[in-house]
Amino acid sequence: MWSLPLQSHEPFSPLILRARIHLMQSITNPRLQTTLTEKEARAIFDEVNVIWSQAGIRFEVEAISSLQALDSTPKRWYIKDRDWVKAAIPTNQFSPTAIDVCFVKDMGPNGFFYGEPVVVCETPEFHKVTGGAENIVARVTAHELGHVLFLQHRQERTNLMASGKNGVSLSPQEIKDARKRALEILGQSPQP
Numbered sequence: 001m002w003s004l005p006l007q008s009h010e011p012f013s014p015l016i017l018r019a020r021i022h023l024m025q026s027i028t029n030p031r032l033q034t035t036l037t038e039k040e041a042r043a044i045f046d047e048v049n050v051i052w053s054q055a056g057i058r059f060e061v062e063a064i065s066s067l068q069a070l071d072s073t074p075k076r077w078y079i080k081d082r083d084w085v086k087a088a089i090p091t092n093q094f095s096p097t098a099i100d101v102c103f104v105k106d107m108g109p110n111g112f113f114y115g116e117p118v119v120v121c122e123t124p125e126f127h128k129v130t131g132g133a134e135n136i137v138a139r140v141t142a143h144e145l146g147h148v149l150f151l152q153h154r155q156e157r158t159n160l161m162a163s164g165k166n167g168v169s170l171s172p173q174e175i176k177d178a179r180k181r182a183l184e185i186l187g188q189s190p191q192p
């Protein structure tokens, strides 16, 4: 497995956030139907956790299940892709205790998060940078989870929060901010 060239000891006390993975299904809109298997989704989260280990944050998968997309009208050109995708995702199977992450096959943006859920495209487009992630879907997922933790875009090539690249690094300030938000999320959600 690919890993970050980091110090061997964990510099922070680990913060564990829960994630629920939804593998989107749709007969009427093939773009929404992921081809990822449960095993591949787990492998993606293993890589996400390697990336986020530099901040001492771990995303624990509480469940992986298929989610049938709503029967929506075909996308019109004037509707933003992300809005159209989001409208086709039913919310009634979302987790009350976890971050919901939906995988789809194809969409305009590589991923998005503007309030639940996180949506990730399994065929993202990107530019390679030195030391970047090999599993690009994992990188996109880790980037969107950065937005969940209130991180903003940062156009420094090798940074996790740069758009359209495969960099994975976080600055000390980003690590501090992400951990602060993770602690807030842990305080807000009921833990089992």
Ligand SMILES: [Zn+2]
Binding pocket: 143, 144, 147, 153, 163
């Ligand atoms: Zn982004």
